[in-house]
Amino acid sequence: MKKRLPLLTLVYIILLSYGCGQNTPAPMLELGKPAPNFIISDTKGKTWTLSELRGQVVFVNFWATWCPPCVKEMPAMQELNSSLPPDKFKMLAILYNDAPAMAENLVAKLNLTFPILIDPQNMAARSYGLTGVPETFIIDKQGVLREKFIGPVQWNSPDARQMIMKYIAE
Numbered sequence: 001m002k003k004r005l006p007l008l009t010l011v012y013i014i015l016l017s018y019g020c021g022q023n024t025p026a027p028m029l030e031l032g033k034p035a036p037n038f039i040i041s042d043t044k045g046k047t048w049t050l051s052e053l054r055g056q057v058v059f060v061n062f063w064a065t066w067c068p069p070c071v072k073e074m075p076a077m078q079e080l081n082s083s084l085p086p087d088k089f090k091m092l093a094i095l096y097n098d099a100p101a102m103a104e105n106l107v108a109k110l111n112l113t114f115p116i117l118i119d120p121q122n123m124a125a126r127s128y129g130l131t132g133v134p135e136t137f138i139i140d141k142q143g144v145l146r147e148k149f150i151g152p153v154q155w156n157s158p159d160a161r162q163m164i165m166k167y168i169a170e
Helices: 005-022 068-083 100-110 123-127 159-167
Strands: 040-041 047-049 057-063 090-093 117-118 134-139 145-150
Touching: 040 117, 057 068, 057 159, 068 090, 068 100, 068 159, 100 117, 123 145
Parallel strands: 057 090, 090 117
Antiparallel strands: 040 047, 057 134, 134 145
8 A cells, every 4th residue: 555655646646737737738939920819908998909009019018916026027117118109119917817906006006007907817828828927028010929038027127128129110
């Protein structure tokens, strides 16, 4: 019996992990390929469709209020957003596994002006192959995925602004 216990434990863990996972594997996103489209409403009730933002560089950030690195990067995101032309750049923050009311409280506290999108079934997160938060995707004016960042970034740095401006200028 003692020899069977580790084997049974391993089988149980494998079955449990398959049972908790998604039925379909996350897609492999490739830089240089079209970004997955999404249609999601924000906390104000406005519907956002990625494909309708063609002609603008789109910054898509997946985040949560329970994620300290996510919250920490929000002021730098706000600073970047405020410094770029609104007709050429759109910042969208998609809430991941979190309560919209918590997000609204944080938005008010930090004076954030970019839209907070609510994806209750995490469809966008799945289509982007999200591995955790924060994760950010930069999509060019033609709807092509150009950059992916896993983890927090100092978005108000000269390097980050220069990277975005490069895509705006194209």
